[in-house]
Amino acid sequence: xxxxxxxxxxxxxxxxxxxxxxxxxxxxxxxxxxxxxxxxxxxxxxxxxxxxxxxxxxxxxxxxxxxxxxxxxxxxxxxxxxxxxxxxxxxxxxxxxxxxxxxxxxxxxxxx
Amino acid sequence: xxxxxxxxxxxxxxxxxxxxxxxxxxxxxxxxxxxxxxxxxxxxxxxxxxxxxxxxxxxxxxxxxxxxxxxxxxxxxxxxxxxxxxxxxxxxxxxxxxxxxxxxxxxxxxxxx
Numbered sequence: 001x002x003x004x005x006x007x008x009x010x011x012x013x014x015x016x017x018x019x020x021x022x023x024x025x026x027x028x029x030x031x032x033x034x035x036x037x038x039x040x041x042x043x044x045x046x047x048x049x050x051x052x053x054x055x056x057x058x059x060x061x062x063x064x065x066x067x068x069x070x071x072x073x074x075x076x077x078x079x080x081x082x083x084x085x086x087x088x089x090x091x092x093x094x095x096x097x098x099x100x101x102x103x104x105x106x107x108x109x110x111x112x
Numbered sequence: 113x114x115x116x117x118x119x120x121x122x123x124x125x126x127x128x129x130x131x132x133x134x135x136x137x138x139x140x141x142x143x144x145x146x147x148x149x150x151x152x153x154x155x156x157x158x159x160x161x162x163x164x165x166x167x168x169x170x171x172x173x174x175x176x177x178x179x180x181x182x183x184x185x186x187x188x189x190x191x192x193x194x195x196x197x198x199x200x201x202x203x204x205x206x207x208x209x210x211x212x213x214x215x216x217x218x219x220x221x222x223x224x225x
Contacts, residue, residue, distance in 0.1 A: 002155070033213075042118075042201055042215040043156065058212070059113075090155060099144040099163075099205050101213060103155040 003027050004093050004104035012110045013081040021076040021107050023091030031094035031101070032074040036060065036087040043090065049074055081111045114139040116204050118216025125192050126224055133219045135202035136184040144205040145178060145185045146213070151198045159200075160187070192223045 007022045025032065033048035035058075045058030049068040063085060065077040078085060088108050094101040115138040125131050137145075143164040148156035162169045162176045162185065169176050173192075178185040189196055202216040 002157075035215075040121075040217060042217040043213075044215070045212060048212065059214075100146070100158060100161065102158065103148075105155050 002093075002102035002104070003029075004091055004102060006089075006091050006104040006107050008107060009105070010108050012112065013078070014112055015082060017081050018077070018079050019081065021078075021089055021091075021109070023074045023076065023104060024072050025074075025093045026072070027093075028071050029093040029095045030071070032068065033058070033092050033094070033101070034064070034066065034074070034076045035090045035092065035103075036085075037090060037106075038087050046076065046089075078109075081109075083111045085109065086111045114142055114204055114206050114212075114214040116202060116214050116216045118202050118219060120219060121217065122220045122222070124222045124224065127192060127194060129192055129223075131187075131189045131192050131196070131221055131223075133187045133200055133202070133221070134184060135186070135204075135216050136182075137204040137214075138183065139204065139206050140180075140183065142204040142206045145176070146203050146205070147174075147176060147187050148201045148203065148215075149198045150201065150218075156201060189221075192221075194223050194225055197221055197223045 003026045030051045034046040035043040047066040049055045090106045091104040092101045118135045146161035149159045150156045175188045199218045203213045
C-alpha cells in the first residue's frame with residue numbers, strides 16, 4: 001500500500017456539509033500532500049506539508065483546510081462542501097532525501 | 113509556475129508495438145521527472161523517473177528520455193502487452209523549497225491483443 005492509508009474510500013455529502021478526509025503514513029516521511037483528480041485534468045495539488053506544524057497551499061486550495069500536528073497524519077477538511085468538490089482525492093508522501101512521491105489508495109467524494 | 117503538457121491524450125496500439133508519450137515543461141528549474149501509471153480505480157504508481165543530470169534511463173521494457181534544452185521528456189514502452197493498458201501521467205518537480213509535483217493531463221493507452 002506504499003505506506004499511505006486513506007479513509008474513507010467513498011463518501012457522499014450534501015452541499016454545505018463538512019467532513020475530514022484522513023491520511024496517515026507509517027514512516028517518518030516529512031513531505032505529505034493532497035491532490036484531487038478530475039477527468040481530463042490530471043492531478044492537481046491542493047495543500048502540502050514539509051513537516052509537522054508546517055503547511056502551505058498548492059494550486060487549488062480554496063474550500064479546503066489542512067493541519068499537520070504529527071508527522072504521521074495529514075487530514076484534509078472540507079468546511080462547506082460544494083458540488084465542484086466532487087472528485088477523487090489522493091494523499092501522497094515523500095522524503096527529502098529523494099524526490100519520489102507515493103500515493104495512497106484515494107477517497108472518492110461525491111457532493112450532491 | 114510550472115506547466116506540463118502531455119500528448120497524446122489517447123493512444124491505441126497493437127500488442128507487441130511500441131508506444132511513445134511526450135511531455136513538455138515550462139520551468140527550467142525543474143529537475144526531476146517521474147512517470148506514473150494508473151489502472152482503473154487504482155492509485156497512481158511510480159514506474160520510472162529521471163533526473164535532470166541524466167539524458168536517458170531504462171527499466172526493462174520502459175525507458176524515459178529527457179531533453180533539457182528543449183524542455184521535453186518522453187516515455188517509451190516497447191513490446192507492449194495488454195496489461196500495459198492504463199492511464200499514464202508525466203510530472204515535473206521544481207525543487208523550490210518543497211518537492212512540488214506538477215502533473216500532465218494523462219494519456220490513456222490501450223493495447224489490443
